[in-house]
Amino acid sequence: MLKVALVQQSNSPDNQINRMKLSASTEQCAAEGAQLVVLQELHDSLYFCQTEDPSNFDLAMSIPGESTDFYGKLAKRCGIVLVCSLFEKRAAGLYHNTAVVFDTDGTVAGTYRKMHIPDDPNYYEKFYFTPGDLGFKPVETSLGKLGILVCWDQWYPEAARLMALAGAQLLIYPTAIGWTSNDGEPERKRQLDAWMTIQRSHAIANGIPVLSVNRTGTEPDDSSNSQGIEFWGHSFAAGPQGELLAVAPQREDSCLLVDLDLDHSENVRRWWPFLRDRRIDAYHDLNKRYLD
Amino acid sequence: MLKVALVQQSNSPDNQINRMKLSASTEQCAAEGAQLVVLQELHDSLYFCQTEDPSNFDLAMSIPGESTDFYGKLAKRCGIVLVCSLFEKRAAGLYHNTAVVFDTDGTVAGTYRKMHIPDDPNYYEKFYFTPGDLGFKPVETSLGKLGILVCWDQWYPEAARLMALAGAQLLIYPTAIGWTSNDGEPERKRQLDAWMTIQRSHAIANGIPVLSVNRTGTEPDDSSNSQGIEFWGHSFAAGPQGELLAVAPQREDSCLLVDLDLDHSENVRRWWPFLRDRRIDAYHDLNKRYLD
Numbered sequence: 001m002l003k004v005a006l007v008q009q010s011n012s013p014d015n016q017i018n019r020m021k022l023s024a025s026t027e028q029c030a031a032e033g034a035q036l037v038v039l040q041e042l043h044d045s046l047y048f049c050q051t052e053d054p055s056n057f058d059l060a061m062s063i064p065g066e067s068t069d070f071y072g073k074l075a076k077r078c079g080i081v082l083v084c085s086l087f088e089k090r091a092a093g094l095y096h097n098t099a100v101v102f103d104t105d106g107t108v109a110g111t112y113r114k115m116h117i118p119d120d121p122n123y124y125e126k127f128y129f130t131p132g133d134l135g136f137k138p139v140e141t142s143l144g145k146l147g148i149l150v151c152w153d154q155w156y157p158e159a160a161r162l163m164a165l166a167g168a169q170l171l172i173y174p175t176a177i178g179w180t181s182n183d184g185e186p187e188r189k190r191q192l193d194a195w196m197t198i199q200r201s202h203a204i205a206n207g208i209p210v211l212s213v214n215r216t217g218t219e220p221d222d223s224s225n226s227q228g229i230e231f232w233g234h235s236f237a238a239g240p241q242g243e244l245l246a247v248a249p250q251r252e253d254s255c256l257l258v259d260l261d262l263d264h265s266e267n268v269r270r271w272w273p274f275l276r277d278r279r280i281d282a283y284h285d286l287n288k289r290y291l292d
Numbered sequence: 293m294l295k296v297a298l299v300q301q302s303n304s305p306d307n308q309i310n311r312m313k314l315s316a317s318t319e320q321c322a323a324e325g326a327q328l329v330v331l332q333e334l335h336d337s338l339y340f341c342q343t344e345d346p347s348n349f350d351l352a353m354s355i356p357g358e359s360t361d362f363y364g365k366l367a368k369r370c371g372i373v374l375v376c377s378l379f380e381k382r383a384a385g386l387y388h389n390t391a392v393v394f395d396t397d398g399t400v401a402g403t404y405r406k407m408h409i410p411d412d413p414n415y416y417e418k419f420y421f422t423p424g425d426l427g428f429k430p431v432e433t434s435l436g437k438l439g440i441l442v443c444w445d446q447w448y449p450e451a452a453r454l455m456a457l458a459g460a461q462l463l464i465y466p467t468a469i470g471w472t473s474n475d476g477e478p479e480r481k482r483q484l485d486a487w488m489t490i491q492r493s494h495a496i497a498n499g500i501p502v503l504s505v506n507r508t509g510t511e512p513d514d515s516s517n518s519q520g521i522e523f524w525g526h527s528f529a530a531g532p533q534g535e536l537l538a539v540a541p542q543r544e545d546s547c548l549l550v551d552l553d554l555d556h557s558e559n560v561r562r563w564w565p566f567l568r569d570r571r572i573d574a575y576h577d578l579n580k581r582y583l584d
Binding site: 115116117118120131135136152155156157158159161162165166167190191193194197198200201204205241242243271272273274275277278279280282283284285286287288289290291292 | 407408409410412423427428444447448449450451453454457458459482483485486489490492493496497533534535563564565566567569570571572574575576577578579580581582583584
């Protein structure tokens with residue numbers, strides 16, 4: 001059994017306070033036996049992509065750098081594998097939305113640069129993040145191969161499949177998603193349900209568990225073009241048949257501890273041998289934009 | 293608005309009786325305004341793949357042939373588009389699991405040969421069906437482009453995506469799936485939920501509705517190796533955000549009529565522009581079996 005922890009929190013404009021909260025939660029999870037701790041997307045700061053403001057690039061950090069030092073030490077102190085989500089400064093004018101995985105000794109086990117970048121009202125990520133160029137490669141850790149993907153990636157079955165084909169034993173999605181005030185109650189329900197459904201479907205299609213960690217709380221839109229985003233929480237863990245194992249609440253900070261049986265995946269894949277029957281002779285058009 | 297009908301039924305060993313029931317249901321749906329009627333997988337007979345018996349090849353029919361004459365006339369008489377699922381005899385020793393779509397004038401609008409073929413205890417389809425060689429091409433009808441896929445295909449996001457990229461406005465899955473007596477209640481729930489979840493996820497990923505028509509009733513296993521299959525019904529329609537629009541019961545025959553707003557798909561895709569951001573530069577490994 002692998003004990004994993006999903007740390008969902010509301011953030012403040014003070015990055016030091018955010019980090020201290022994340023640190024305390026991670027230590028608490030480790031004390032309760034967590035071996036793997038996953039933090040939400042861009043967990044150090046507010047979700048700054050609600051507006052396009054060049055001064056926000058000041059939030060970006062080199063990797064390795066001060067930020068990875070901090071989280072590497074945290075991972076080592078707790079003796080855990082830690083999945084972080086950072087705003088990476090690669091060069092002047094070249095930034096990524098990057099997940100960094102630390103192993104139990106505090107070293108960087110691997111990184112993943114978000115491949116699919118959204119751009120919608122309140123989520124102007126194409127302004128900030130260059131699409132990832134590391135492909136879909138699982139990160140090898142002392143706990144196994146982790147298929148790290150980030151937020152918008154979760155809507156793409158291609159990404160999950162490629163991670164599974166490369167041997168990922170687990171899919172992990174640090175996320176920042178919520179509602180805007182335009183969304184009425186039925187639309188809110190449809191969006192939340194779609195978000196859980198599509199990620200659970202990646203578990204099903206590939207016969208491996210999925211962990212998704214979302215932020216909570218409402219964050220203002222500095223442009224005043226909207227009333228901001230109400231992040232919907234609901235961080236969750238699903239097993240290899242897509243079955244929900246645990247779900248965090250909508251509005252509260254939460255440390256969700258879940259026991260995963262990674263060996264169970266093989267049993268599920270024996271009964272549902274989807275990988276056996278893929279028509280790789282007939283999938284070449286997946287590399288095309290559209291077929292018209 | 294497009295009024296669609298999903299005809300779910302339990303079958304008997306008498307194919308004539310099965311056809312008469314299907315005919316009556318289709319006429320009833322048309323009388324209630326259905327423009328598109330979808331029948332379940334291999335609807336003329338019992339689900340004969342529970343055993344590997346060469347004499348079952350006698351059930352296969354040439355296309356065109358007696359069977360397509362029958363259903364073509366039904367479609368024309370009702371003035372509907374009709375989606376059928378037939379056991380196709382292409383040549384001696386060469387058989388397919390083939391969907392045939394009839395347009396309102398009774399002509400064949402197009403066919404689809406099941407691409408992904410399962411083979412599990414009680415579902416020995418690899419013995420009977422040569423994998424399809426027509427690819428994933430929507431069928432153009434007077435009601436729009438229909439992305440017809442069949443049963444096991446439903447576990448493959450690749451199939452749904454390829455249909456959507458080729459312009460399908462709707463995904464349609466004639467199906468035959470159920471439980472065996474080995475499955476306890478929690479496993480039954482997980483399987484049914486996974487089956488609905490993965491198909492709803494295809495709606496979400498592609499921003500188009502999904503119709504899935506499953507059979508109901510229990511059919512014996514002639515080999516006596518098992519107690520047969522309890523087909524779980526639950527035929528359903530989902531909208532382009534994966535939202536459930538209607539679900540048939542588990543055990544009863546059912547004609548499920550649903551109004552679909554195909555124009556709504558464009559609106560959903562404007563807000564959730566997943567097709568815009570696909571990383572077609574990074575998907576080439578989807579054409580591989582495994583990456584180890």
